[in-house]
Amino acid sequence: MGGRRTCAAVLGFxxxxxxxxxxxxxxxxxxxxxLSVWHVYGGQTDSPLSPLIEEFNAxxxxxxxxxxxxxxxxxxxxxxxxxxxxxxxxxxAPSAPDLFVSYPKTVLALxxxxxxxxxxxxxxxxxxxxxxxxFIEEGxxxxxxxxxxxxxSTEILFVNKTAFDAFSKESGxxxxxxxxxxxxxxxxxxxHEWSDQRTPEKEGDGKCFFTHDYLFNYLQVGAESLGxxxxxxxxxxxxxxxxxxxxxxxxxxxxxxxxxxxGYATEPLRTGDVIVSVASSASVLYYxxxxxxxxxxxxxxxxxxxxxxxxxDGEKLVMQRGAGFCTFRSTxxxxxxAAHFLRWLTDPERxxxxxxxxxxxxxxxxxxxxxxxxxxxxxxxxxxxxLYEALLETQRDYRFYTAPKLSSYLELEMNTEKYxxxxxxxxxxxxxxxxxEAEDPEALIGELAEEAxxxxxxxxx
Numbered sequence: 001m002g003g004r005r006t007c008a009a010v011l012g013f014x015x016x017x018x019x020x021x022x023x024x025x026x027x028x029x030x031x032x033x034x035l036s037v038w039h040v041y042g043g044q045t046d047s048p049l050s051p052l053i054e055e056f057n058a059x060x061x062x063x064x065x066x067x068x069x070x071x072x073x074x075x076x077x078x079x080x081x082x083x084x085x086x087x088x089x090x091x092x093a094p095s096a097p098d099l100f101v102s103y104p105k106t107v108l109a110l111x112x113x114x115x116x117x118x119x120x121x122x123x124x125x126x127x128x129x130x131x132x133x134x135f136i137e138e139g140x141x142x143x144x145x146x147x148x149x150x151x152x153s154t155e156i157l158f159v160n161k162t163a164f165d166a167f168s169k170e171s172g173x174x175x176x177x178x179x180x181x182x183x184x185x186x187x188x189x190x191x192h193e194w195s196d197q198r199t200p201e202k203e204g205d206g207k208c209f210f211t212h213d214y215l216f217n218y219l220q221v222g223a224e225s226l227g228x229x230x231x232x233x234x235x236x237x238x239x240x241x242x243x244x245x246x247x248x249x250x251x252x253x254x255x256x257x258x259x260x261x262x263g264y265a266t267e268p269l270r271t272g273d274v275i276v277s278v279a280s281s282a283s284v285l286y287y288x289x290x291x292x293x294x295x296x297x298x299x300x301x302x303x304x305x306x307x308x309x310x311x312x313d314g315e316k317l318v319m320q321r322g323a324g325f326c327t328f329r330s331t332x333x334x335x336x337x338a339a340h341f342l343r344w345l346t347d348p349e350r351x352x353x354x355x356x357x358x359x360x361x362x363x364x365x366x367x368x369x370x371x372x373x374x375x376x377x378x379x380x381x382x383x384x385x386x387l388y389e390a391l392l393e394t395q396r397d398y399r400f401y402t403a404p405k406l407s408s409y410l411e412l413e414m415n416t417e418k419y420x421x422x423x424x425x426x427x428x429x430x431x432x433x434x435x436x437e438a439e440d441p442e443a444l445i446g447e448l449a450e451e452a453x454x455x456x457x458x459x460x461x
Contacts, residue, residue: 037069037098040075101324107326116328138320149363152363155217156280157277161304211269214278214319216412219245220403228242236412254424254448264279351363416456
């Protein structure tokens with residue numbers, strides 16, 4: 001009898017324990033928060049962010065009941081359009097994700113930006129002090145911190161050192177000449193003449209020396225670095241400082257030393273049409289260790305990086321680039337889970353591991369001061385090592401520029417890129433046609449630069 005009671009008690013206990021385990025398992029499954037993500041880092045199958053997300057899901061996420069699910073990997077322009085389409089509930093629009101990568105321009109375009117989480121609700125001021133202040137500032141729109149930095153880029157000078165060395169050997173120029181805009185433009189004119197003289201049998205075939213990927217950034221950072229205000233209201237301030245920055249660029253462009261065609265700066269550097277460019281640091285992903293020329297011949301080259309040029313009497317100021325993560329408001333539990341993932345991803349050691357795989361900069365002071373230098377020494381690629389040495393120098397010596405959050409900013413940027421290229425191209429063509437007959441070629445260049453500036457102003461005002 002006692003044996004039966006004991007067996008029954010044991011059986012009851014086992015059933016109770018089994019039920020408790022099942023209940024806890026169901027509870028854990030029920031409480032797991034799955035967050036959908038749209039991002040821009042790599043491709044859908046080979047993104048360098050994927051291993052980190054898998055690591056999070058298997059460790060910290062599993063412990064805290066958070067699962068990150070990547071729904072789309074695209075580019076910021078596509079995500080911008082898709083987010084607006086989802087918010088407006090347009091026919092065929094995708095469901096909005098929990099987290100998405102964005103620039104502030106997307107936030108400004110939202111009908112109601114309050115649909116986004118203010119990260120100050122989940123990060124203390126003490127925590128935020130660990131991040132680079134300018135990165136926090138850029139992600140703050142109308143007083144709300146809504147774009148969280150996880151990887152930032154800036155503008156870097158890329159040099160085909162193999163071609164530059166050949167030019168240097170015969171002309172006496174040095175890499176230090178590339179530290180200022182005055183040096184860049186002087187070498188642009190010199191290189192165009194030098195390359196023309198190398199083929200005396202072909203008249204007028206001088207090559208371009210330099211290209212800039214972001215003319216709008218060149219203008220505004222250049223003016224601001226000289227202590228001027230580039231913007232006035234919702235437009236551009238056309239004053240003497242604007243003209244100084246414009247004229248310096250126009251002079252070299254009209255003489256044929258600057259590449260003015262549309263497209264990314266990576267392309268003419270890869271084809272040998274230029275040998276120096278300013279582009280996003282993330283452009284390193286697209287540079288190869290060889291140049292393929294127009295006649296399909298190719299040769300190995302060494303690509304090196306240097307900090308972005310500045311005007312000799314201006315501040316060391318450089319554009320910060322790179323989007324961040326926005327989170328749509330939902331429940332406190334889901335918002336807290338998103339913040340925890342971003343906190344985990346920007347841990348200094350982990351963040352450096354991520355950014356050095358994609359050509360970006362880390363986002364915290366500790367990552368720059370302690371982790372990045374050690375990581376650079378371990379990089380096997382000379383090209384990447386050169387890039388991160390330039391980024392470390394940039395972080396040490398420059399101030400990051402934060403563009404204003406103007407509703408007109410995107411339109412101004414697009415119009416500047418389009419019309420600055422077209423008007424300077426027109427001026428370059430007129431100079432080629434008129435320079436032989438001109439009594440004063442220098443005066444002609446000044447006139448053409450001024451006319452181009454006037455036409456440009458009418459386009460963008």
